[in-house]
Amino acid sequence: MTDTAHTDAIEPVAVETLRRSCDPADLGFATTAELEPLEGLIGQDRAIEAIGLAAGMRAADFNLFVQGPPGTGRRASVDTYLAKHAATLPEPDDWAYVNNFDAPHRPRALRLPPGVARRLKDEMEDVVDDLAIDIAALFESDDYQAASRAINEEFGEQQEHAMSEFADKAKAENIALMRTPMGIMLTAIKDGEVVKSDHFETLPEAEQKEIEEKIGRLQTELSEILRNAPKLDRERRRRIEALNAEMLGEVVSSRLREARDAFAGLDPVQEYLATVEQDMTGNAEMFLAVMQQPEQADGPFPESVHKAHSNPVFQRYMVNVMVTRAEGEARGAPLETEDLPTLDRLTGRIEHAQQMGALITSFMMIKPGALHRANGGYLVLDARRLLTEPMAWPALKQCLQSESITITSMGERLSLVSTTSLEPDPIPMNLRVVLIGDRMLYAALITLDPDFAELFKLQADFEESIDRSPESQALFARVLGARAASDGLRPVSAGGVARLMDEAVRLAEDAGKLSLHLGALGDILREADHYADRNRRETIEAEDVEKAVQQADRRASRIKDRMREMVTRKTILIDTEGAQVGQVNGLSVIGLGGYRFGRPARITARTRMGSGKLIDIEREVELGGPLHSKGVLILSGYLSSTYALDVPFSLQASLVFEQSYGGVDGDSASAAELFALISSLSGLPLAQRFGVTGSVNQNGEVQAIGGVNEKIEGFFETCADRGLTGTQGVIIPAANVDHLMLRQDVVDAVRDGKFRVIAIHSIDEGLAVLTGRDPGVRGADGSYPPDSVNGLAEARLRGFAEQRLKFARDAKPSGQGG
Structure with a gap:
């Protein structure tokens, strides 16, 4: 059977199936301005x-x-x-931290009704500011000054009275009390004059001893009086402190009573204010010390120095609001x-x-x-x-x-x-x-x-996608209209919506689905609005969307273009004409961020007699991922269960992606690898005008893969760069036909007879297309037709088995055996 006959035996995929575009006429509106915006999401x-x-x-x-x-x-x-x-x-409760006066390292958390925390904070600032003024006024008042002066005078009189009595007693014994820079001294008096040291030495010894005895005795009494002075001063201070506490307590209690009234019924606040009152009463000197300091402020922008609550000393009485609702905030x-x-x-x-x-x-x-x-x-x-x-x-x-x-x-x-x-x-x-x-x-x-x-x-x-139907398309149009309106864009024409839906189908990688990646579609929509603005259009048209898609592809396609250039210049070896034994064009997808593109890769296989080992060179050099390795092992299982079942599997084969210098993973090339292996076994060349993708199972069924659109387009671009002949095409799994949403230029080439997309269900169908031969089916006698692809492959494997047995017999030492 000829090449052409077997190729044509499997009909290419119909042009209508390659790109199932949305018809603007089916949408039922002129622009999205006519549609009621759909808030939220669909699907x-x-x-x-x-x-x-x-x-x-x-x-x-x-x-x-x-x-x-x-x-x-x-x-x-x-x-x-x-x-x-x-x-x-x-509304949730407010929360605030306040000082724990008993254990400052463990601040207390106050739970308060909504809005109360800020009120409490403001109230405590006012309390401190008011008390700073009130307490200062209290200690400057006539009543306080009179009371404190009376206490000071009382203790001053006691000290003076004791000293006066001592002075009179000393004078009666002719001893004078003298105040010097060195302190209080006692000296003798004679004839109304102070006895100086040089005159003292001229006095009779008995008189000197008498004077010394008087001074010594009186000095002891004086020391006792002076020792009693600090005690009297401490007593005076205690009286002053008691006076301060009494008068301060009235001021603090009066002001905090106002605060309690402002927060009546709030037990946490009442308990906190009770501890504040106790601490303030015991620390009145803080207010005095601060108010007696001159008003100063650090830096060129001073805080309100007249506000006492801004002083770090009074931080202990402040309220640290953690959570509260601001005025005007939504409930x-x-x-x-x-x-x-x-x-x-x-x-x-x-x-x-x-x-x-x-x-x-x-x-x-x-x-x-x-x-x-x-x-x-x-x-x-x-x-x-x-x-x-x-x-x-x-x-x-x-x-x-x-x-x-x-x-x-x-x-x-x-x-x-x-x-x-x-x-x-x-x-x-x-x-x-x-x-x-x-x-x-x-x-x-x-x-x-x-x-x-x-x-x-x-x-x-x-979900990433939604089923495509007239109803879902109508909802999708409303979502796109709402997105355009919310972003301040022009309305979208029916043609523009249809083109966006086509892109949604392509993003979904399924002709029966619409992608719900609205972020990506929104990016296209905003860029299309830019082009509509440049063209002074009132609405976003299909041309604007198309240009946005093309420009996004152009911006990201530098690496793809360089690879196409290397294929065109034959730096990367890819054949698109002729036929080769053990060689096939596999198709892969390269992803760079959110951009993906397809590229062909030459896959070669070599076979010889061996012990049944299938060598995956990618795996041997640790460039093959686990899914790719799994696909290769499936190939081994398919070969051993399909050919020469009555003899030992005596094959050694190697598989490799030529000129691949990065990692390879996935099983989408397993069908292409199997075609290369069978070609090498049968000696039949494979047509290089086809690119092949698809995974395979051990039964020889070709299974669906991902990225089918990018893979087809990648091989199409390679063929287009070298010139389309009309015989070139791509072989894909039949299960992927429903996923097709190809670029318009690819669809046009197929319609013009310059390119083909062929869908296959099994390895045998793919062999028929690639070799132009009948793949062969086992007959009643259990053998394949001798000239079929499978027949030639099985004969080669039988030959390997016979050579292996002969080699084993020839290598057996003489004298052995039965």
């Missing part, structure tokens, strides 16, 4: 139901993992749905996102300041994290970013398990910091955490982290 009912369940569940461990590829609208859907649900929930539960989920930004942090070479902190330096802000509502996090931040994931799990927020710094967790820090009260936590990530990350977490399944019991899995 994501399963994921939306999961989000709704997570939003409404009360159980703490029903947190949500949203999975799916980027660009499917997963983040926007989560934000939109949770925002609506959060608005229906009650309901919070919906928070944290784009940089570090440990500190997630659970909060305790800041430190340097003072005198040391790090100090206080409860006012506690800063809230995303968990604090989201408490009572929802927190949305990017899962990959969370897992890449040190200690963030363990800290989040700990908070979810304990249902409380504990602030611990990285240094404390790793025992790297020895600075004294704080131990704030943990804050009870009631929120729903939503993680957004891809399916691979979800699988890794569910497999490797035993806590994950317990804490994240719900998953929202976003």
